[in-house]
Amino acid sequence: MKTYNIALIPGDGIGKDVTGAAWQVMQAAAKRGGFALDGTRFPWSCAYYLETGAMMPPDGIETLRKFDAIYLGAVGWSAEVPDSVSLHGLLLPIRKGFTQYANIRPHRLLPGVQGPLRSDGFDILCIRENTEGEYSGAGGRIHSGTANEVAVETAIFTRAGVERILRFGFEQARARRKKLASVTKSNAQKHSMVFWDEVTREVAKDYADVEVSHYHIDAIAARMVLAPESLDVIVASNLFGDILTDIGAAIQGGLGYAASANINPDRSAPSMFEPVHGSAPDIAHLGVANPIAAIWSGAMMLEHLGEGHAAAEVMSAIESITARGIGTIAGKDRTETITQAVLAALS
Amino acid sequence: MKTYNIALIPGDGIGKDVTGAAWQVMQAAAKRGGFALDGTRFPWSCAYYLETGAMMPPDGIETLRKFDAIYLGAVGWSAEVPDSVSLHGLLLPIRKGFTQYANIRPHRLLPGVQGPLRSDGFDILCIRENTEGEYSGAGGRIHSGTANEVAVETAIFTRAGVERILRFGFEQARARRKKLASVTKSNAQKHSMVFWDEVTREVAKDYADVEVSHYHIDAIAARMVLAPESLDVIVASNLFGDILTDIGAAIQGGLGYAASANINPDRSAPSMFEPVHGSAPDIAHLGVANPIAAIWSGAMMLEHLGEGHAAAEVMSAIESITARGIGTIAGKDRTETITQAVLAALS
Numbered sequence: 001m002k003t004y005n006i007a008l009i010p011g012d013g014i015g016k017d018v019t020g021a022a023w024q025v026m027q028a029a030a031k032r033g034g035f036a037l038d039g040t041r042f043p044w045s046c047a048y049y050l051e052t053g054a055m056m057p058p059d060g061i062e063t064l065r066k067f068d069a070i071y072l073g074a075v076g077w078s079a080e081v082p083d084s085v086s087l088h089g090l091l092l093p094i095r096k097g098f099t100q101y102a103n104i105r106p107h108r109l110l111p112g113v114q115g116p117l118r119s120d121g122f123d124i125l126c127i128r129e130n131t132e133g134e135y136s137g138a139g140g141r142i143h144s145g146t147a148n149e150v151a152v153e154t155a156i157f158t159r160a161g162v163e164r165i166l167r168f169g170f171e172q173a174r175a176r177r178k179k180l181a182s183v184t185k186s187n188a189q190k191h192s193m194v195f196w197d198e199v200t201r202e203v204a205k206d207y208a209d210v211e212v213s214h215y216h217i218d219a220i221a222a223r224m225v226l227a228p229e230s231l232d233v234i235v236a237s238n239l240f241g242d243i244l245t246d247i248g249a250a251i252q253g254g255l256g257y258a259a260s261a262n263i264n265p266d267r268s269a270p271s272m273f274e275p276v277h278g279s280a281p282d283i284a285h286l287g288v289a290n291p292i293a294a295i296w297s298g299a300m301m302l303e304h305l306g307e308g309h310a311a312a313e314v315m316s317a318i319e320s321i322t323a324r325g326i327g328t329i330a331g332k333d334r335t336e337t338i339t340q341a342v343l344a345a346l347s
Numbered sequence: 348m349k350t351y352n353i354a355l356i357p358g359d360g361i362g363k364d365v366t367g368a369a370w371q372v373m374q375a376a377a378k379r380g381g382f383a384l385d386g387t388r389f390p391w392s393c394a395y396y397l398e399t400g401a402m403m404p405p406d407g408i409e410t411l412r413k414f415d416a417i418y419l420g421a422v423g424w425s426a427e428v429p430d431s432v433s434l435h436g437l438l439l440p441i442r443k444g445f446t447q448y449a450n451i452r453p454h455r456l457l458p459g460v461q462g463p464l465r466s467d468g469f470d471i472l473c474i475r476e477n478t479e480g481e482y483s484g485a486g487g488r489i490h491s492g493t494a495n496e497v498a499v500e501t502a503i504f505t506r507a508g509v510e511r512i513l514r515f516g517f518e519q520a521r522a523r524r525k526k527l528a529s530v531t532k533s534n535a536q537k538h539s540m541v542f543w544d545e546v547t548r549e550v551a552k553d554y555a556d557v558e559v560s561h562y563h564i565d566a567i568a569a570r571m572v573l574a575p576e577s578l579d580v581i582v583a584s585n586l587f588g589d590i591l592t593d594i595g596a597a598i599q600g601g602l603g604y605a606a607s608a609n610i611n612p613d614r615s616a617p618s619m620f621e622p623v624h625g626s627a628p629d630i631a632h633l634g635v636a637n638p639i640a641a642i643w644s645g646a647m648m649l650e651h652l653g654e655g656h657a658a659a660e661v662m663s664a665i666e667s668i669t670a671r672g673i674g675t676i677a678g679k680d681r682t683e684t685i686t687q688a689v690l691a692a693l694s
């Protein structure tokens with residue numbers, strides 16, 4: 001039987017709750033699909049850090065490298081462990097270390113979910129550059145603590161980095177409605193964003209069948225609220241994609257429905273799948289976290305592994321339960337209730 | 348009679364249409380208030396650039412300096428004149444040249460306006476840093492046009508710059524519901540945004556009566572869509588404020604309702620008032636632009652000039668006509684109809 005080796009990192013808070021739920025569903029889908037998912041659990045988290053002094057062992061990245069995919073719940077947000085440790089010690093090194101340069105996030109309303117917008121007919125795929133740009137980490141400060149203090153943060157964009165995310169986006173657009181929105185702020189950031197615009201125009205030449213629109217980040221943020229149905233594939237930098245995908249999560253009803261994949265398109269290293277939400281310490285382990293975003297992320301993993309049929313079955317199962325009002329109202333249904341309903345719908 | 352000297356820059360496209368409308372209303376308000384507005388019109392615009400080679404004369408800034416306030420319609424977006432010319436040749440030099448460091452934008456639904464959200468009970472004041480940060484213009488490129496090309500854009504934050512916008516924000520919060528949201532992305536931008544967080548914590552000590560919340564830009568963008576009623580005063584950097592105020596414009600029904608003030612709080616130079624919308628060449632001079640954002644911006648100017656009563660009268664007039672359904676549906680009422688209705692409501 002075909003077997004995929006999956007690294008499971010439940011992480012912190014509700015990360016653990018939803019990973020358990022999603023894993024049960026993925027296992028059920030695998031059984032139906034005639035393949036196996038062999039999970040290896042890693043306890044890397046803030047708790048692990050408080051015990052060992054690191055979010056993961058020094059050879060953590062090397063350990064993960066041999067897996068077919070990584071599934072992550074959520075890390076961070078523990079009061080005792082600053083983000084600089086939890087995120088920069090685990091999440092971001094995996095994204096960058098494995099060149100998971102395409103962070104993909106689908107935004108549409110599941111049937112039965114009432115979003116905050118009056119309008120509901122949208123189906124957006126956000127593709128966020130995941131390895132460089134505004135989150136390069138370059139910068140510093142002078143005259144610290146004095147009235148003369150200055151802090152700088154430098155966004156770094158490479159041609160290879162911009163080109164590959166745009167190509168990835170165009171490929172996705174081709175497989176969908178052949179519309180791509182490229183996001184910049186080239187009227188105010190004339191170095192990085194004018195560059196991004198130029199690369200977009202060049203890459204677009206290879207995809208004459210795809211209609212390209214150029215938006216400024218402020219305008220497209222407003223458009224996601226006013227006319228989301230006019231958008232299809234959106235390609236944006238690390239920061240702009242980060243912001244737009246949270247707006248995307250909002251219009252699809254909240255973080256309980258926001259799934260994501262951190263893809264290494266060359267498959268030279270494993271990709272990582274995670275719900276967009278954080279570890280939500282306030283509701284951790286109460287059994288009330290909505291596992292739908294996590295299960296949806298699991299479906300994205302199955303898709304990436306080449307098990308498209310199983311992925312589609314999981315999505316249908318999710319949609320059939322939300323259509324019946326299960327998991328559609330924040331806090332109403334317990335994690336376990338939603339998970340069992342998805343499992344029942346699957347069989 | 349008390350007379351204020353106002354520099355009027357109608358600019359391009361619908362900038363001209365709405366400036367005419369707003370000016371009529373401001374004049375009527377002045378007459379009722381027993382003060383005079385003496386307007387001097389400047390034709391600085393893309394048309395002016397195409398004629399003279401510059402968006403404004405070399406002594407443009409000096410010419411404007413002696414006015415009590417500047418009122419601007421909209422500039423840019425002409426196909427023949429790139430943004431780099433129109434914005435960097437007029438709008439941005441005024442903002443920076445006159446140290447209009449506080450860009451203020453109110454976001455609430457006018458009565459009778461149906462926004463895109465199901466929820467409508469919000470009243471947000473966004474305060475955007477307007478002179479530095481991500482729009483400093485610093486950066487460059489190497490290896491242009493080669494596979495090895497790199498572009499960098501450096502955000503520069505100074506202690507004085509960050510501190511003054513935060514103080515301004517805290518003062519506004521004090522005059523409102525005593526809640527301030529400070530916006531960063533300090534979990535991913537550890538130089539500039541950690542600095543901003545530090546300055547926020549320091550300045551907050553002087554405003555113990557104001558409740559401060561720290562949000563990441565992605566989270567607050569989502570919150571503006573999911574729970575805008577939970578927000579009051581928002582203080583954000585140039586880029587983050589730019590994005591949030593477009594989301595604010597969206598949730599208040601669109602750019603037709605988004606007013607703004609570029610304030611020099613020390614009054615060492617004139618402040619500038621402008622609707623947030625652009626020049627919208629596609630509908631220019633058809634008489635269909637909604638002048639409400641422009642009139643509202645005029646009210647903000649009257650307020651800034653110390654004519655708070657007249658400002659309040661203009662706002663009541665706007666609200667009384669929108670409550671009756673005038674100017675509330677895009678494209679339904681003509682610029683002139685809306686303007687006449689406001690004038691009638693004023694008298």
Ligand SMILES: CC(C)[C@H](C(=O)O)[C@@H](O)C(=O)O
Pocket residue numbers: 087242276534535565
């Ligand atoms: C936690 C944070 C560093 C992360 C990011 O900004 O990438 C998160 O917001 C996300 O969107 O995955």
Ligand SMILES: CC(C)[C@H](C(=O)O)[C@@H](O)C(=O)O
Pocket residue numbers: 187188218434589623
């Ligand atoms: C036109 C552009 C430079 C401007 C800005 O980003 O400041 C506009 O978006 C605004 O919000 O006033």
